Amino acid sequence: MRVHVDQEKCCGAGSCVLSAPEVFDQREEDGIVVLLDAEPPAGLHDAVHEAVAICPAAAISVEQVERVERV
């Protein structure tokens, strides 16, 4: 999973921080979303999906990334 946040869209409601505090935080000066972990471990995926679902400003998106074997 790769997480993206759009700080322009974010309205600072903070619901993502409540859902997945390991992945999302808020900027001290204006409460806008900060991404702490762009590729969170599987154990946090449900919480991230919840954060996406409840984000009022549609500022969070995720993409599934294929694990590519390094050669």
Place this chain on the structure above:
Amino acid sequence: MTTAERTEAERGTGPADDLTPLAVPAARAAGCPFDPAPGVERARREEPVTRATLWDGSTCWLVTRHEDVRAVLGDPRFSAEAARPGFPFLTAGGRVLATSKPTFIRQDDPEHARLRRMLTADFMVKKVEAMRPEVQRLADDLLDRMTAGRDAADLVAEFALPLPSLVICLLLGVPYDDHAFFQERSRLLLSLRSTPEEVRTAQDDLHHYLCGLAEAKRREPDDGIVSRLVARGELDDEEVSSMGRLLLIAGHETTANMTALSTLALLRNPAQLERLRAEPSLIKGAVEELLRYLTIVHNGLPRVATEDVTLGGRTIRAGEGVLCTLNSANRDEDVFPGGDALDVGRDARRHVAFGFGVHQCLGQPLARVELQIAVETLLRRLPGLRLDIPFEDVPFRHDMGIYGVHALPVAW
């Protein structure tokens, strides 16, 4: 009983497909004061985007399903600007207020975002979480006073209303000694029965009060929000006053009513109350469920379409008003199975009690902390808490834009 088995009388105004408009604000059914108005519930099942008639005879669209409510509130083609023709007003007073300079909740981006972002840092999760000890101390002090030498009191007057009022006064830098003044004006602004004159006077009173406060903070700054807004130098006193008024009203009326109504809902659902007492760790989820179940913004959030938009099989034309009924969305069976029941163990986080879209409640982290502390402290400290009047006599706020109870006599 299935829908098809309902009698015409129970169905209300007639067959679902005849577009007979619902009246809004609508009365809640006698005996079911926690449930959305029956007509709204029926609309969600049978015709989720339907016509409604407002108090002044004008019509708008009523959006009742969870998915559609989120779609409208998250779509910039639906404007929050009350000055636009077609904007649906819920009261005569609301129309009066739209003639003055709007606060950011009645503005669209980018101006809305510019103003809102001046406040987002004050309500961010970490900052509000750091206030827990102070909110807990205030809650304990209020309960100490309420219970000293007595075994009965009005929970609204002595706990549910003063707690968030004290907190928002602290945050804003408003003297709590003035609470009777601003609570009375807030009540007039939120009452569906206020005359336009009463609304205008209450608005002017609060405006002058907050302009005076802004002036005082310019002379003697503190670390409250009003003082910092003044110090930014980007806003004139009228803008500081409008923002201060919005925060002051939103900061105490909503949480006060959620606290009192939550207490009543738990007292009416003793199994849920006992479960929460037995498992205090459920409190965060229980507060989300209470927000969902009670949804105190009970007449819906108004918007006006700026373009033609198709929604739920209907075409909403540019210039037509829309009301998003949050309480109906929060009972939508597609998202909350068995949604008419209070279940403190439910995962209710997808509720829209705080609205949705970029206008979603700015103070929600604070509301959550206050509600978690208020409900947990009440249940823990008053194990014998009970309603002190017949349930039928509880004065529900059918006449207010924010639902709740005017008073809640309890004993313990």
